[in-house]
Amino acid sequence: MPSTPLVELKNVSLAYGEGSERMVALGDATISIADGEFVAVVGPSGCGKSTLMKLVTGLLPPTSGEISVRGQRVTGPIKGVGMAFQNATLMPWRTTRDNIMLPLEVVQPHKGRLRANRAEYVARADALLASVGLGGFGDKYPWQLSGGMQQRSNVCRALIHEPQILMLDEPFGALDAFTREELWGIMQQLWLERRFTAVLVTHDLREAVYLADTVYVMSKRPGRIVKVRTVDLPRPRTLETTFTPAFVDIVHELRERIQLEHAE
Template sequence: MPPAASPLVELKNVSLAYGEGRDATLALGDATMSIAQGEFVAVVGPSGCGKSTLMKLVTGLIAPTSGEVRVRDARVTGPIRGVGMAFQNSTLMPWRTTRDNVMLPLEVVEPHKRRLRTDRAFYFDKAQKLLASVGLGEFGDKYPWQLSGGMQQRANVCRALIHEPQILMLDEPFGALDAFTREELWGILQQLWLERRFTAVLVTHDLREAVFLADTVYVMSRRPGRIVKIRTVDLPRPRRLETTFTPAFVDIVHELRERIQLEHA
């Protein structure tokens, strides 16, 4: 048998403390995680357990106090390339059209930055097709304030994907939306992942969202955050809203909820 491929992302006994000496606060404690190329991972846990801190460590925005973070089999010592990020707030620039907002990473990420001026028509078409894939094909010339919250988040995800990152980091991207819009966007994000097979790391408080989208769910303890459960989601894809009402789906959600509730006991 051929040797197993190295994980794309790996955390080895990673801890992070904010502050120094007696004033130090241990945010993350001895966390170990392995994420394969093309895997969709969700991270859940109590508020303040270090979920967002973990994302910053993976992307190299902060350095661990101890342990090691590796991406593409190289130790992370600073901000890494090939990452797209989407947050709870869309952070679209109000003075730019939706299409221009989506194209923003192309202006700063190489090699697209070098090519944008000469190949602008190609990138324009690329952005337009990406918007069309999430139902925003007719809204490229609209400004963010002319879009609903759900439409803004679709554009936000498009912006995170336009430069074809290997890793997509999602920090509560649908947390501010109503339940119906949120569930609609689960399906859209799943379809984008099925088509493109980027590696995704989703931080969420919504256990149904985690189970719907992820291949693997990591449960974190309360602070200092540790990985206390790893749950493989072996439900067939594509998953649909009806899937969330099946006994197998509901059982996984209850299993995760019970483990998180132990942290409050």
């Protein structure tokens, strides 16, 4: 008997406004994400990729259709989620370590344990920093870090409370190509070690194929799922992998499907 998906969307649509002002942002989307799966969502600008993330996390209610997480229908913001965005949004007056520990101050059961077990949590934060190459930077402030280092800190903050689901909304989009590719490797390693469920929204098809088990291609607005592509490349993937014919073929296949959307 197949296991229940961790995240499931059944014929989900979202529309804004009323009457002549009504705009359908997402149309009839059906997605199934297994526990521990890494999923990427790609498509033209404005197709509803980020809207999809808000629906999954319960920040927006769907106009129609059903969303379930862990077998329970989503009716409001869900627990056990970490989020990382394109802008690192680190608080400039807090050290890197204190920025990373911020979710522990608001998420139970950590919120109730933090004061009495602070040394344990500091050690956890420092270990997480070390795992992304930022060992020894816990006492630095955001303005003392490069853009890539800030984004690594952003990912650490999203993972510090050990969420079951990690939502990544173009987290590497503002970085230069070399830094971005370096962070692909770091993100893959974190996933291999922790096996959280990840949903990545990205415009970068190479990034999607490098990181994901499954890539969903969305149409132009109203966003629909027009292609589901399994990435059956062995892990761990490396930058050398991105030059192999198998990798390049998948990227071209995805690009051709998105170009069809622009042509229609």
